[in-house]
Amino acid sequence: MQSPATRTPKLFRTITTATVTTSLHNPPNSPTTSNRVAEQSCLALLHSCNTLPKLFQTHTYILKLGLQNNPLVLTKFASASSDLEDIDYASSFIFSPRSDTRLYDTFLFNTVIRAYAQTTHSRENALWFYRVMLGYGVLPNKFTYPFVLKACAGLGSLNLGKSVHGSVVKFGFDDDVHVQNTTVHMYCCCNGGINYARKVFDEMPKLDSVSWSAMIGGYVRLGWSSDAIGLFRKMQMVGVRPDEITMVLVLSACTDLGAFELGKWVESYIEKEGVQKNVELCNALIDMFAKCGDVDKALKLFRDMSGRTIVTWTSVIVGLAMHGRGLEAVSLFEEMIGTGVAPDDVAFIGLLSACSHSGLVENGRKYFDLMIKRFKIVPKIEHYGCMVDMFCRAGLVKEALEFVQNMHIEPNPIVLRTLISACRAHGELKLGESITKQLIRNEPMHESNYVLLSNIYAKMSHWEKKTKIRELMDKRGMKKIPGSTMIELDNKIYEFVAGDKSHGQSKEIYEMVDEMGRELKRAGYAPTTSEVLQDIDEEDKEDALNRHSEKLAIAFALLNTQPGTPIRIVKNLRVCSDCHSATKFISKIYNREIVVRDRNRFHYFKEGLCSCGDFW
DNA sequence: TTAGGGTTAG
Known part of the structure; x- marks a missing residue:
């Protein structure tokens, strides 16, 4: 097969030159001019495609005018389809066997790869089209790699990431700061990639606020919050000005550590330095105050804030729940619905956990139903978990058991452990013992299952059995998570x-x-x-x-x-x-x-x- | 016409 690498760009030049030359020599209303008019009208139509039916109509129009092999139209079509979250539609059309492969260029592939990299469910396709691109000999450019690396980050596979990073180096795009920053981010998102990220980061000749944020974000994601704060201090020492995203990450580290004083310092720093307080930064501040113990300050920030999102509401609902202020959480949830913000699945987890922490069983039942019937949200295991927890805390062990038996998904170990603790607390020892034994068979290396069984035996005064559990744990090399x-x-x-x-x-x-x-x-x-x-x-x-x-x-x-x-x-x-x-x-x-x-x-x-x- | 880092639960 002739190498398309040299062929495709050449062909493009021919087409462009021909179009320009002929249009110069042709009077108005000639076929070429009308082609250009058709092309322009297709581009304008695609530009205004804000619904899928409109896109389908435009597709028919494109075919009718015979513009399916026009590179500008194809690229715009991919971009419109991606905005409507149906990139599959465009890619199946563009890359159909009947298409003229000579028209594929870097920009077209970039558009498609970007679209897939943005999704949460089809990131593999971004990588697939990247490989197709290389297969056709279409050369990637410096814009291609941020998309490809982003897809790798989403997939979280270190081997994949390493191989793409290899190509970045091979093609010589590793001197571009955007590509470097995305590489750091990509390694941070891969399991076991943090040291690779740090190596790239340490070798970068110039670090901007994005580079520092990418690396700090990597530590935050792993829960290495002290390291994240240490890195932030270093960033200040070398004099790079943190922006709102850096501050969100630092606040997130403070929240994780429960570092209230540091969190307050970050707030005053934001004020002093005039860092732009956007919604996300306000959300992070609210979350920090709520989780570092000052939920009233979180409420005040919430009340003073404009442009709240579902995340804002959820943060403050969860904050109230953590402080045992369940009724306030419930009334805030009602207020949220009243203002027209639709709750999502996460907001319901927050609300149900608020009901559970404050013993609001009736509210919990009511909102669980509301979630399914009015908001059409399919309950996930986390929602079931909140409900089981709520029944168990309230001493309604039988109800909790029935609830688990009627769930449409299998209970996970977390739900079962909740149930077991309740069995122990409310004297259902035999039942607790049998569920725990089942759990240990499924999860033999999970330390807390043994602790549960041991506690049940202690309560039953079965001391020899309790000792055996201890021996079994030692034999299997289990260790208690240190408090x-x-x-x-x-x-x-x-x-x-x-x-x-x-x-x-x-x-x-x-x-x-x-x-x-x-x-x-x-x-x-x-x-x-x-x-x-x-x-x-x-x-x-x-x-x-x-x-x-x-x-x-x-x-x-x-x-x-x-x-x-x-x-x-x-x-x-x-x-x-x-x-x-x-x-x-x-x-x-x-x-x-x-x-x-x-x-x-x-x-x-x-x-x-x-x-x-x-x-x- | 194309690019990088972020917030809520479990």
């Missing part, structure tokens, strides 16, 4: 894990823990030793409880903060019932407000009570 607690002090974040001795103040912290223990006992606190998994004696169990990361962080805070000031801590797991009980006592004994953000929600401890009402 950790973070606390922010003087712009630094300190992290504690259970039994942590790495801290410089370790000796004082443990002395403080011992002192706290004595004070707690004096005030009437009894340790919940049944929470301890190990097969050790009672005194050692108490000791194990005292070394929980939460207690270490509180001791650290009592040592290093002014008396009477509030203590804010962030946990990676849900707060255990012993720590919950102890923290209530501590808030009273030491006269401190203690704000705990756990995996699910906020707990405000004050004068011996918790805002969750012991319901979490």
Whole structure:
């Protein structure tokens, strides 16, 4: 086969020259002029195609005029079809076997590849057309690669990404800053690609705010929030001005860490530097304030904001839910519908979790129905999960079970674990045992399944069985996810894990823990030793409880903060019932407000009570 | 005519 690489562009030149020459020598109304008029009218029609039926009509018109092989028309057709989210329609027409392949050019392929790269469901096609392009010998240009790399990012395959990156280098487009930035982003989105991203990033001769955002975004996506903040500090040091997207990412890292002081600093930085506060940045601020403990500030920002999107509403609904303010979340949801914003599936997850956290069972049932019937949203496993959680928390175990049996999809392990915890809490031990055994067969390497079974045996007083579970876990090499607690002090974040001795103040912290223990006992606190998994004696169990990361962080805070000031801590797991009980006592004994953000929600401890009402 | 990084849940 003759190489089309040289052939296609040549042919284009011939066509263009011929058209220009003949039109110069032909009087008006000649066939060539009318062709150009037809071409112009097709382009204008395509430009105004805002619905698919209009596009189909225009297609017929194109065929009638015989313009199906006009490159300008084809490209415009692809672009219009892509805007209407039906690029398949255009590509099947353009790349049909009857088409004149000599008309395919870089711009046409770029248009089609861009369209597929933008979709969430057909990114493979972007790569497919990229390969077709190379197969026809049509050369990619510097605009092609951002699209192709974006498609790779969406697919998340490192091998694919590496091979495309190889082509980028081969064709010599790796010196273009747009291509470099997209390469960094692409590697950040691939599983195991972060180090490749960093290598490209480190080797870039000039970094702009997009490059820094791409890399910071990579760390945020992995949950490496401290690294993200570290990189942001470096960005400031080298004097690149962050823009609104950089700030969204930094806020996202603050939210993840629960770094309230840092988050507030970012807000003042935005004001001081005059960073443009667009909707997305406002959303990120609202989310940060809500999740760092100041939901009223989040509400204020929300009220002052114009141009709210569904994300804005959802952020504040979720924020209220996390603080146990379920009724306010429900009324905000109603307000949202009232203003004509249609809820999506995520908004319903937020709303249903609000109902679940605040025990609003009737509301939960009502909105679950409303979601399906009025808003025609097919419930996903997450929605079912919220409902099961809601029934279980309210002690309606039978109802939860029935609900799971009537679900139109298989329950996932998360739903089953919710059910098992409820069985344990409400005495349905046999049932809990059988579901857990099933779960362990399906998920033999998931540590928390064993913990659940072990807890059930403890409650049944089947100590030998409990010991066997422990042995089985050791044999299979399972480890408990270590609980950790973070606390922010003087712009630094300190992290504690259970039994942590790495801290410089370790000796004082443990002395403080011992002192706290004595004070707690004096005030009437009894340790919940049944929470301890190990097969050790009672005194050692108490000791194990005292070394929980939460207690270490509180001791650290009592040592290093002014008396009477509030203590804010962030946990990676849900707060255990012993720590919950102890923290209530501590808030009273030491006269401190203690704000705990756990995996699910906020707990405000004050004068011996918790805002969750012991319901979490 | 064509290009890069972002927010909500689980």
